[in-house]
Amino acid sequence: MSVKKNLDLIVIDKLKDCIINGEWVPGQQLFIDEIAEQYEISRTPIIQAVKAMSVEGMLTLTNSGKVVVPKFTREQIYDICSVRLLLEKFAIKQICSNESIRITELTQIADRCACTLIEGKIAESRKLDMLFHKQLVKCGGNECLDSVYVKVQGQFEVSSYLIAPHGEDQQSIAVDEHFQLLRTLKVYDYKAAEEVIDFHINTAAEKIVSRLSDRE
Template sequence: MSLANPVSRRLLSDEVFDRLRDSIVRGELVPGEKVKDSELAERLGLSRTPVREALTRLADIGLVEAKPGVYTRITTLNRRDVEKTLAVLRSLDQLAIEAAVPVMTQQDVRSMRDANRDFERAVAANDITAALAADDRFHAVPITAADNPVLSRIVGQLHPQIHRILYRKFSTLLGGRNTIEHHNELVGVCAMGDARAAAELSGQHWSELGGHINQLFDTNQFTEAPTAE
């Protein structure tokens, strides 16, 4: 969904939120870039009100940061903050899997396999947006099966932040076979009903992801947060 296309009058704030979130994830709005509601409103062909509402929501989930009277900007990618976010997501994912595996159905397992096949096709086609969508569907299966609304809500709030990282990861060789193979292995363990092994495997994957992300920071593929204004 392009920022350049006019927005319909339906659910304006939600649509603006989705567009800006996706533009941040894809790096079209780059870390540290200053944004103005008036300029965004003009680009979208809207009044400033839905844009302001969307920016407030983006600030709530950590994609935008503001200093009143000074700036509103796209949140920079900071290694330490990313590590903390990954640590939380790792724990939440393990919690979801431990709760989900004992109650997962054959249809749940099939859904995970189907999502991973879509993910593999998207990676082969270098379609990063489709890869992220398939990865989301894959991990949504155990989160849904866990049936924990609080967990689902927190994961949903953190996902846009990690999507910024995964978008870059999936655009490199780091996003290829390793994730596909991990998905296949995790599905197999879930199908066996071994909740503890599945949670441990998930934790290992998050640790590997952290290592890959550190490589991206080490090679200056992310913009670190400035140390001073």
Template sequence: MSVSLNLDSRTLVTRIADRLREQIIAGELEPGARIRQDEYAEAFGVSRTPLREAFRLLDAEGWITTRPRSGVEVSRFSPAEVQDIITMRLLLEPLAIRVSAVTHTSEESAALRTLHERWQADRSRWQSQTEEYNAVNQEFHFALYGLKPGADPDPVYAGLRGYWERYTRYRRVYWHSADSMSRSSDEHAALLDAWLARDADRAEVVLAQHILHAGRSLVRSLAGDEPPAFSPQLIELAKRYDWPLS
């Protein structure tokens, strides 16, 4: 196993956790994969103490599962977990876009227009460039929410980023049809229009329905041939935004 770290000013524990999280999101560590402390301590060139602290952090975030006498493994996909993540996104992201819709600057407007134009120009090739698609999709959403790359987020934004990244892990595996990407692009245009118009009410509703639309498809994919059972929390939020889950 080859692991490399770009050293910076962050703590050792945070850097280790970030690298492991990146490997899980990218699919380099698959659901159920065992993470052996001795192998990773050697790969990172650290003692087991910071590695165990990084494991505790990732366990608390839901990325890995620590089992007594069984070790550490990458968390398996769970229909219940993905619905919890969608629920939390619906509680955090509509609030974030409401604030950003009425507080963004003219420079931020111009930057987001440019990003969206790049998205639309490359629309035909997203199906074969899923990694780039995921990166641009995240960049677009975070710009809508006022999240700045490299900035220290407040607790709301920190939580938002965490749930977004956990959701991306599911979407990377289960949701990359050409139709879903095309629909997402159309919904992004509607989001941008509302945001540029500083229409916080419309931006909130369009975003919530955007999340619900994609989330419903993902939950159905996880359910396979069985009809999905949606959580009471998700059902109530869908009612709030007039979006049918059935």
């Protein structure tokens, strides 16, 4: 049972890497048999991975059983980023109003994100970037919002990395902004933290929409 579970998780990571590395195209149809053949495994773990990723908003399962990479309009991208911003602002407000909330793990993730970038592991840095934001929301202490955020972040990853992936310079800027945010949180400065996260997410939204317009 543990072997099967581990295989399912490995396949999910492999498929998520296809998004992080920009290997798919929005609107692209994926075929279970082709993926199974590529990884030389049975269809079952592929199907389980696809189902899990559809819950996270990273893939779409149509009524006819097709597996499709989501394709978002400009309006949908703004909506995704707006909800993401609302959830992260809630977490920031909770952290700044409650000195008992610890952000040790958040700081550790930011450090790892920076280190992997220095080592030239940009895909790993991108994954840690997303983990940083997920941990930020988790620090808010609201499990209901945590579950909502999972899908919002999944949709954001698809729209970001398949339309406007970070290069090394842009990833470096994102890393710096993580540390800016941490500095404001450590002194419980909500207003300053809000300004950092506003800029961080709104800039990303504008970049994605701009790249989307270039493709049209």
